C-alpha cells in the first residue's frame with residue numbers, strides 16, 4: 001500500500017457537533033473498531049477503512065481494551081496503523097478507549113475498581129503506542145464497586161494526563177446522574193455517554209437523553225444499525241460473510257429472526273421512498289435529534305462506510321415519516 005497522505009478535502013463536507021457543554025466537537029459519524037480490526041481480520045482492509053474515514057472527515061475512532069479478537073488486538077492493529085499512517089495527524093484525531101468488561105484473569109481484570117481501570121488504560125496506551133487517549137470510558141456500570149471509586153479513577157486518569165476527557169457507557173439514567181454529580185465535584189465533568197441506541201432499541205428515550213441534556217453530557221449511540229440488522233443485508237437470509245454468520249461475530253443468528261426481519265422489510269420501503277438505503281435512514285433517524293452528538297458505526301468494508309456517510313445528506317424527517325416508522329416499530 002502506498003504511503004498515506006490525508007486528503008486535502010477532508011474537512012469539506014463533514015459537520016461537527018458540540019459534545020454536550022464541552023469545548024469538544026465530534027463528527028456526525030464516528031467509527032468504532034469493535035469488529036473488523038482484530039487479528040482475525042484483514043489488516044489491509046482495516047487500514048483502507050481508516051484512511052477513507054479520515055479522508056471524509058471522520059476524526060473520531062473508538063476502541064476498547066477487549067476489542068479484537070483476540071482481546072487487545074484491535075488496539076494493537078490500530079496502533080500499527082497510527083504509526084504507519086496517522087502520526088502526522090495525531091492532533092486532528094479523537095481516540096477513545098474503555099475498560100469495564102472481562103480483560104485478564106483474576107479479580108483485577110474486570111468491572112470498575114480503581115485498580116482495574118488504571119492498569120487497563122496503561123495497557124491500552126502501550127498497545128496503541130500513545131501517551132494519552134482523548135476519551136477514556138468506564139465501559140459498563142458495576143453495582144459492586146462504589147461509583148465514587150470508579151469515577152475517582154476516571155478523575156485520577158485525567159489528572160495523570162493519560163486521558164483528556166472521560167465518559168461512561170451503558171449507565172442507566174439514574175446511574176448517569178449520580179456519576180455526573182460526582183465527576184463535576186471532582187472537577188472532571190463527564191464529557192459523553194455511549195449507550196446502545198437504534199430504531200429497534202430505544203431505551204435511552206426513557207430518561208437517559210433528558211439527563212444527558214440537563215447535565216450537559218454528549219451522546220454517542222453505539223450499534224446504530226443493530227449490528228447490521230438495520231440494513232438491507234439480511235432481507236433474504238444470512239449472507240456468508242456477515243457478522244451473524246461469523247463465529248467471531250457478536251450478532252447471533254437467532255437475533256436475525258422472522259419477527260425482526262418483517263419490520264426491517266417495511267422500514268426498507270420507507271427508506272427507499274426517502275431515496276436512502278436503510279442503513280442511511282437508520283443513521284439519519286438518530287441524528288435528527290440534536291441531543292445526539294455523533295453516531296458510532298461499525299463497517300466491514302470501505303463500501304459500507306461510503307454508504308453510511310451518504311446518510312448525512314438527508315437528516316430531515318417529515319412528521320408523517322416519523323409516525324410511519326414508529327407504527328412499524330411497534
Ligand SMILES: NC(=O)c1ccc[n+]([C@@H]2O[C@H](COP(=O)([O-])OP(=O)(O)OC[C@H]3O[C@@H](n4cnc5c(N)ncnc54)[C@H](OP(=O)(O)O)[C@@H]3O)[C@@H](O)[C@H]2O)c1
Pocket residue numbers: 031032033034035036062063139169170194221222223224225226227228229231232233241242243244279296297298299300301303304305307308
Ligand atoms: N460501549 C459499548 O458497550 C459498545 C458495544 C458495542 C459497540 N460499541 C461501539 O460501537 C461501534 C459500532 O457498533 P456496531 O459495530 O455494532 O455498529 P453497527 O453500525 O450497528 O453495525 C456494524 C455492522 O453492520 C454492518 N454494516 C454497516 N454498514 C452497513 C451497510 N451500509 N450495509 C450493510 N451492512 C452494513 C456490518 O456488518 P457485517 O460484518 O455483517 O458486514 C458492520 O460491521 C463499535 O465498533 C464500538 O466502537 C460500543
